[in-house]
Amino acid sequence: MIVAALITAVLIVFLIRRARTSAASTPPERRRILAEHVIDLVSTHADDGTFRYISPVFAGILGEYPGTLIGKQPSSYAHPDDVNALAALWKRALVWTGAPATTTWRCRRHDGDYAWLETIARATGEGTREMGAIVCASRDVTERKQIEDALRESEQRFRTTVETVRLVAVGLDTQGVVTFCNDALCSLTGWTRAELLGESWFDKAVPNGDHSRALFAEHMPRGDLPLKDESEILCRDHTRRMISWDHTVLRTPLGDVLGTASLGADVTETRREEAALKLLHAISLSISASHDLNEALQRTLDSLCHASGWSYGEAWLPTEDGTRLRRTTYHLDEHVQCGPFLESGARDLGPGEGLPGRAWTSKAIEWIQDLTSVNAERYARLALAAECGFKSAVAVPVLSGEEVVAVLGFFMDRQRAIDERHTQMIFVVANQVGAVIERRRTQTQYEAAILRARDEAEAASHAKSDFLSRMSHELRTPLNSVIGFANVLRKNKSGRLAPEDVAFLDRITANGRHLLQLVNNVLDISKVEAGRLTVTSGIVAIDELVRSVAEQLEGQPRESGVELRVEVPDDLVPIETDGVLLKQVLINLVSNALRFTHAGSVVIAVEDEASGRPVRIRVRDTGIGVDPERQQAIFDPFEQATEETHRKYGGTGLGLSIAQAICEALDFDLTLESTPGRGSTFTVHLVGGRSHHQSVSDSDRAVPKSDKSHSTSRGSKSTEPQTR
Numbered sequence: 001m002i003v004a005a006l007i008t009a010v011l012i013v014f015l016i017r018r019a020r021t022s023a024a025s026t027p028p029e030r031r032r033i034l035a036e037h038v039i040d041l042v043s044t045h046a047d048d049g050t051f052r053y054i055s056p057v058f059a060g061i062l063g064e065y066p067g068t069l070i071g072k073q074p075s076s077y078a079h080p081d082d083v084n085a086l087a088a089l090w091k092r093a094l095v096w097t098g099a100p101a102t103t104t105w106r107c108r109r110h111d112g113d114y115a116w117l118e119t120i121a122r123a124t125g126e127g128t129r130e131m132g133a134i135v136c137a138s139r140d141v142t143e144r145k146q147i148e149d150a151l152r153e154s155e156q157r158f159r160t161t162v163e164t165v166r167l168v169a170v171g172l173d174t175q176g177v178v179t180f181c182n183d184a185l186c187s188l189t190g191w192t193r194a195e196l197l198g199e200s201w202f203d204k205a206v207p208n209g210d211h212s213r214a215l216f217a218e219h220m221p222r223g224d225l226p227l228k229d230e231s232e233i234l235c236r237d238h239t240r241r242m243i244s245w246d247h248t249v250l251r252t253p254l255g256d257v258l259g260t261a262s263l264g265a266d267v268t269e270t271r272r273e274e275a276a277l278k279l280l281h282a283i284s285l286s287i288s289a290s291h292d293l294n295e296a297l298q299r300t301l302d303s304l305c306h307a308s309g310w311s312y313g314e315a316w317l318p319t320e321d322g323t324r325l326r327r328t329t330y331h332l333d334e335h336v337q338c339g340p341f342l343e344s345g346a347r348d349l350g351p352g353e354g355l356p357g358r359a360w361t362s363k364a365i366e367w368i369q370d371l372t373s374v375n376a377e378r379y380a381r382l383a384l385a386a387e388c389g390f391k392s393a394v395a396v397p398v399l400s401g402e403e404v405v406a407v408l409g410f411f412m413d414r415q416r417a418i419d420e421r422h423t424q425m426i427f428v429v430a431n432q433v434g435a436v437i438e439r440r441r442t443q444t445q446y447e448a449a450i451l452r453a454r455d456e457a458e459a460a461s462h463a464k465s466d467f468l469s470r471m472s473h474e475l476r477t478p479l480n481s482v483i484g485f486a487n488v489l490r491k492n493k494s495g496r497l498a499p500e501d502v503a504f505l506d507r508i509t510a511n512g513r514h515l516l517q518l519v520n521n522v523l524d525i526s527k528v529e530a531g532r533l534t535v536t537s538g539i540v541a542i543d544e545l546v547r548s549v550a551e552q553l554e555g556q557p558r559e560s561g562v563e564l565r566v567e568v569p570d571d572l573v574p575i576e577t578d579g580v581l582l583k584q585v586l587i588n589l590v591s592n593a594l595r596f597t598h599a600g601s602v603v604i605a606v607e608d609e610a611s612g613r614p615v616r617i618r619v620r621d622t623g624i625g626v627d628p629e630r631q632q633a634i635f636d637p638f639e640q641a642t643e644e645t646h647r648k649y650g651g652t653g654l655g656l657s658i659a660q661a662i663c664e665a666l667d668f669d670l671t672l673e674s675t676p677g678r679g680s681t682f683t684v685h686l687v688g689g690r691s692h693h694q695s696v697s698d699s700d701r702a703v704p705k706s707d708k709s710h711s712t713s714r715g716s717k718s719t720e721p722q723t724r
Contacts (some may be wrong), residue, residue: 043131063110
């Protein structure tokens with residue numbers, strides 16, 4: 001368009017010149033019409049840049065008549081910072097004869113504001129010099145500059161945000177070359193920005209054979225890269241970290257793929273803990289299923305070698321007289337050839353002899369990081385291991401109390417430093433193996449030892465639950481901080497946050513609260529399993545408690561038209577129980593009912609005896625219901641009605657398990673009646689235990705009462721039924 005304007009300017013100059021030479025034959029009215037109907041910002045200038053001609057449209061922007069501008073400098077209308085740019089434009093136009101010169105400058109409008117103009121200047125030919133040495137065509141690009149400034153500001157905010165969060169961030173082009181990385185990524189990997197920018201991400205920081213390389217090559221050309229992915233990255237010191245990535249494909253306004261922007265969280269320790277717990281669970285099951293000690297040891301060696309990638313493992317037990325060690329079983333990977341080394345293990349070892357003998361004597365883990373550095377005369381078997389290609393070795397004593405009842409030895413086909421994670425994992429497993437050995441060794445002699453071993457296993461289960469409970473507290477503290485600071489930022493008191501930034505904070509807050517609820521559920525179930533659930537009895541007005549539950553849940557998201565209603569008899573007698581725990585039970589039941597009800601109502605109804613004592617609290621809904629074969633299973637931890645229910649509605653499957661456990665602690669019963677497709681009724685039977693045997697005085701009964709029925713909906717506390 002700017003080129004067309006320049007062509008128009010040249011034509012105007014030509015026509016004006018022609019008009020001057022033929023002024024006698026061209027009526028003045030025609031020349032006036034020609035000048036006034038030019039719609040482009042066209043002007044001609046002398047060598048020093050002064051106006052020789054300016055179109056009416058251009059003059060209108062400046063708030064002047066065209067004739068009054070002749071002989072004036074455009075720089076008098078330019079922003080002070082752009083005066084030099086205009087002077088340079090005239091020089092370039094005169095020097096670059098036949099070629100246009102371009103600049104962008106701010107021109108003061110008649111209202112005092114500045115408009116951005118993009119001006120193309122060209123020297124005129126010899127035949128049109130009397131109209132000016134330079135002809136210019138300008139275009140108003142104010143909106144474009146505003147968009148460019150907004151984009152730069154947005155990019156700066158994005159970069160600032162990415163640098164301040166604890167997530168790692170990396171940007172790649174379509175070839176996998178790094179275009180951006182934040183400080184968190186550099187700190188985690190040890191690479192500097194200079195070492196990453198412009199380099200291939202997959203050659204620099206992705207292990208060979210990792211699936212992400214093929215995934216990127218397959219999906220990047222089409223721009224359909226999976227939004228979430230989990231893969232390892234390679235650090236500068238050759239260690240690896242597992243990262244959970246969120247990918248965003250970047251595109252041009254026309255839809256062409258530019259690259260990716262990825263945010264990731266380091267989940268290495270989480271995955272290691274999960275793997276260790278899974279391994280310990282599998283080994284525990286294997287040991288329990290073993291028929292004899294050798295089978296238990298064999299399964300232990302197989303599991304540990306498979307999990308750690310170690311090529312060879314062996315188990316040594318003390319001989320009957322307790323003076324020497326004897327190898328009883330071993331694990332060997334198929335690709336390993338080590339005949340002489342295996343044969344050397346057939347000989348018994350004394351205290352301090354060989355690596356197993358050292359661990360037997362020291363009762364501590366013995367590591368040899370480099371087998372080639374050992375004394376071949378003193379440790380002949382280790383020298384044979386080095387000849388077979390093994391690089392490192394470790395021996396772990398299996399303790400039963402203060403007694404070493406076995407030694408586990410492992411050999412690796414690559415040299416490695418002491419691995420604290422694997423060492424700790426093996427040590428824990430070794431202790432479990434030691435407990436099994438001790439149990440089986442004394443089983444035939446002492447029947448009571450079997451009972452003690454069972455008690456130890458139960459104590460271990462309580463310890464696990466206690467560990468989960470403590471860890472839940474450690475997780476909940478930072479989560480509350482995240483939610484709190486996000487809420488502070490959402491208020492946007494400074495007004496510096498854009499709507500999309502506030503939307504991101506809303507998402508952070510919602511996800512933080514969801515995760516906090518999951519942690520609270522884990523904490524509750526852990527307390528139950530660990531036997532740490534504390535019941536504090538007090539006088540509780542059931543009608544007030546039920547209404548407070550309804551008020552608390554009135555804002556919970558639910559389908560439009562679903563009614564939440566409370567039905568409470570008049571003059572209920574207060575009972576003695578733990579009101580906090582009972583309220584938690586009702587919140588869990590009502591929350592579930594609202595989540596699984598698409599139409600109809602959710603009713604919290606209290607039933608009483610003739611004396612006014614409440615005997616049952618029912619939570620009825622018209623939701624999806626539960627199949628008969630699943631009505632018992634849904635009370636188990638992490639269980640839901642069906643797999644499809646979990647995918648569609650989410651949740652952890654802990655709510656009902658916690659509710660039932662609390663009811664048992666309160667000496668209540670929790671039952672379910674349900675018909676698939678028609679709804680469910682969960683009933684808390686307030687019989688027995690604290691609520692049944694404790695009497696309540698007349699003064700305690702004098703608790704304020706409300707109306708018999710009470711319904712809630714979002715934004716309303718009316719006593720009449722409301723729908724959303």
